[in-house]
Every structure is written in C-alpha cells, then in structure tokens.
Amino acid sequence: MSDLKYWVALDAIGGLGRVRFGLIETFFPSMEDAWRADRSELRAAGLDEWTCRRIAERRQRVDPDSLMAVVEEHGIHVYTWRDPGYPGPLAEIEDRPPVLFVKGQLTDSDRWSIAVVGTRRATPYGRQVAEQMSTGLSRNGITIVSGLARGIDAIAHRAALQCGGRTVAVLACGLDMMYPPEHLRLAQAITEQGALVSEYPPGTEPRGEYFPRRNRILSGLSLGVLVVEGDVKSGALITARQALEQNREVFSVPGSIYSDASRGTNSLIKDSAAKLVLSVDDILEELNLTMAAHQLEMKELLPSDASESALLEHLSLEPRHIDEVRRSAGLEISEVSSTLAMLELKGLVRQVGTMNYVRTH
CATH class of the missing domain: 1.10.10.10 (Winged helix-like DNA-binding domain superfamily/Winged helix DNA-binding domain)
Structure with missing residues (x-):
C-alpha cells in the first residue's frame, strides 16, 4: 500500500478510532490526501471540530517518513483493516483498530486462539492451573493469546513456548518498547514462536488507560477467553466482559471461596457469564476445537x-x-x-x- 506511512502517521495522532478513520477513508481518495488536507476539508469529511484541530496541530509533530523508519528498524509489520494480513477474528469486532502493528508472524493457524488471562498476583493454585491449561491447549494446536503482564499472562505465554506451541502477546504500548521491562527476553522468545501485537505506533509509552482498551484486542483475536484467577475489579474481568460483547465464549476456573484471587472467577460462574472449566477438554468440546488438534496431528x-x-x-x-x-x-x-x-x-x-x-x- 503506497500510502501506508500516512495510515501510520494518522494513527500516531491518536484519538481517531474506527469511526473517524472510516469517515476519513470514505471521503478522501487516499490517506496522503487526508494527511495533507486543511481543516475545512477535514470538516467536509464529517469530522468534528475537536478532531480537525487535533489533526492540524499534531501532524506538525509527526513525520511519516521518520515514523516508518522506526517501524522498519524494529522489524515491525503494519496491517490496516483493509489488508489481507489483518487477523480475521479481530476484523469482526465493532471497535477494531484501524492499524495493527505486529512483530513476529501471525499465521492462519492463529484463527484457533484462546486468550488466557488472570491476576498479576497469581496464587500457587492459579499458577498451576494457568500452566496446565495453556500447555494442554497448545498441545491441541491452539494459539495462546495473552497480555505479557506479570502473573497469569506470563505463565500462559511461557507454557505455550515450552511445549513448542504458538503464542501471541498484545501490548499496551509501542512495539519498540517493553512493559514490564523484565519480560524483554520473554517477548523476544514470543516473536520466534508467534507475535507481539499492538494498536499503538512506535514511541507510544504505556499508560493506565491503554490497558483496558488493549483487552478488547485480546478477546477479539480469540475464539474464547479463559479467566484463570482474578478479583472482581481485575483487568481480566474487563477482558471477559468485552469478550461477551464480542460474542466470544468466556470460560472461568473455579477457586476457593476464601481466596480474593478467585472472587472474580467464581462470580463469573455464579452469574452465568462464564462456563465453568475443569479441564482443557471442556474448552475444546465447547468450541468444537478437536479439529484443530486433528489438523495439527496431520501437519506433524x-x-x-x-x-x-x-x-x-x-x-x-x-x-x-x-x-x-x-x-x-x-x-x-x-x-x-x-x-x-x-x-x-x-x-x-x-x-x-x-x-x-x-x-x-
């Protein structure tokens, strides 16, 4: 795509989202035309005054060529929602990101993905379950999607890697950065057996409000979400709610009624928002994913x-x-x-x- 750098540059302005990108794409012959448009032309595209002013001001600080140079320097692939390489499941959700940054490789087999999420303060029970479930899913040809956070996320990624499976990490910052910093080596391993994914362009530092938005991509990439542990205010439960809004299946591991780490997961089950899971087979059967294991077996x-x-x-x-x-x-x-x-x-x-x-x- 000849004007890919202008997709990236407009994305770097921030705050545009699916609806505004849609207006821009519909009105202008190319993203380069949109990038060079004056405020009256932006208004004619249907953009509100706040957005017109934001684009006019912020593009003075964004150089499309320099931004693409950073993308290439870090080996990042860029997919717009019009590209064949844009993940099919993610394209189905209403609030899909117009631009997706990928380091590593997404493959056709990643359509069989389960997001494994949970608390950063995992208990020994949660750690054991996360490892067991992620390993079992991986051995059945399922890609493990998670957020590279401390706790359950990191355990899920490592379990997939250790058994030779694929795993995808969705970040809440640019792919030229790493958060948390101690997961740099883990992130490098993920790029070899999967991919790092972000909707944020290079140079974007992690911010608190980015993490809940990141979670919609976690669930959007997946056929279902498995919540291993989480309190009632856990980010994992935000992912579960977004999964339900996206018509994804939600699975929850029951835990002790005395454990704060299981209050959220038990609540999901109690409220019938999630299906109780006792084994990997429960997930495979519910989603009819036994075919993924069969195709993996044939491939091997x-x-x-x-x-x-x-x-x-x-x-x-x-x-x-x-x-x-x-x-x-x-x-x-x-x-x-x-x-x-x-x-x-x-x-x-x-x-x-x-x-x-x-x-x-």
Whole structure:
C-alpha cells in the first residue's frame, strides 16, 4: 500500500478510532490526501471540530517518513483493516483498530486462539492451573493469546513456548518498547514462536488507560477467553466482559471461596457469564476445537525441514542400515542419527533390527 506511512502517521495522532478513520477513508481518495488536507476539508469529511484541530496541530509533530523508519528498524509489520494480513477474528469486532502493528508472524493457524488471562498476583493454585491449561491447549494446536503482564499472562505465554506451541502477546504500548521491562527476553522468545501485537505506533509509552482498551484486542483475536484467577475489579474481568460483547465464549476456573484471587472467577460462574472449566477438554468440546488438534496431528506427519525431506528420499520400505543411508545422503553420521530420531518420533520411519530403518509409508 503506497500510502501506508500516512495510515501510520494518522494513527500516531491518536484519538481517531474506527469511526473517524472510516469517515476519513470514505471521503478522501487516499490517506496522503487526508494527511495533507486543511481543516475545512477535514470538516467536509464529517469530522468534528475537536478532531480537525487535533489533526492540524499534531501532524506538525509527526513525520511519516521518520515514523516508518522506526517501524522498519524494529522489524515491525503494519496491517490496516483493509489488508489481507489483518487477523480475521479481530476484523469482526465493532471497535477494531484501524492499524495493527505486529512483530513476529501471525499465521492462519492463529484463527484457533484462546486468550488466557488472570491476576498479576497469581496464587500457587492459579499458577498451576494457568500452566496446565495453556500447555494442554497448545498441545491441541491452539494459539495462546495473552497480555505479557506479570502473573497469569506470563505463565500462559511461557507454557505455550515450552511445549513448542504458538503464542501471541498484545501490548499496551509501542512495539519498540517493553512493559514490564523484565519480560524483554520473554517477548523476544514470543516473536520466534508467534507475535507481539499492538494498536499503538512506535514511541507510544504505556499508560493506565491503554490497558483496558488493549483487552478488547485480546478477546477479539480469540475464539474464547479463559479467566484463570482474578478479583472482581481485575483487568481480566474487563477482558471477559468485552469478550461477551464480542460474542466470544468466556470460560472461568473455579477457586476457593476464601481466596480474593478467585472472587472474580467464581462470580463469573455464579452469574452465568462464564462456563465453568475443569479441564482443557471442556474448552475444546465447547468450541468444537478437536479439529484443530486433528489438523495439527496431520501437519506433524509431514517432514518439517529440508534435512528430514532429504533423508526420507534415501529410505524405502526395504530396511537400510544407517551407514548406507549416510553414504547415500552424503551427510555426517551425527546429522543422520538426529534426523532419523525425529522422523521416528513423527512415525515416518521405523527401526527394524540393529540400526536398520524403513519408511512407514
């Protein structure tokens, strides 16, 4: 998109939102035209006087080229709500962000996502449940979405990473920053097995009012929201309410009636705002997500890299000794051994006799 930098620049002005961006997009031939428009033209687009004044004043402090240079420097991808790469589930919500910043990669498989949220002051029980649920969902091909906050969020992200699953973190600041700062290494790991996502352009520092708004993206990216622990005023319950407004399923883990950390989750269940969850299967069955696990299983039956594919070409339904395979493939014995072990785990080869291997199909 040739005027992408003007989408980003207008977004950096702040306060425009879905409705005002819609008016701008409808009236002006391009975002560059909107960026260069005077106040009378902005008023003609249907924008109120406050917005016209805000754009006219703030664009004096925003340089589209410099802003895009920062985006590129930090390896950030930009998607507008008109781009094919914009997440489908998020596009369905009413208050979708016009511009989305992504570091890492969003994939088609992320349409199977569950947001796992909860208190920053997790109890041992909450930590155990968050890890168990996130691990189980990940092993069933579900992407774990959370907010990279301390407590339940970080536990959910780490559990997904540790079992080789995908995870997406939604931030309440620009992707050139990190909050909380101690999660920098975790964020870097997430970009390798998922993505960091924000509606805020680079240079945006975290502010208190950004976190509740961030939560609508958490639920918007997901098929459902799992609340592990949270008091009645917890941000996790804000996410749950937004999920309900977005017609997403809400799940809640019951906890002790004596624990403040479970007052919110128990209340959701009591008020029939959330479905009680005792296991991962409860979520999979409710959302009919067993197909995600099946498709993941089928995907894992395929060789995942060039070494595995190359080695399979030197195997057949007739047994071949590992030394013969090594000579035929022209590889080091260490690489052949490790690759055969991985293929055996995937069920693509089988060892028959001493160091002899056959393809299974």
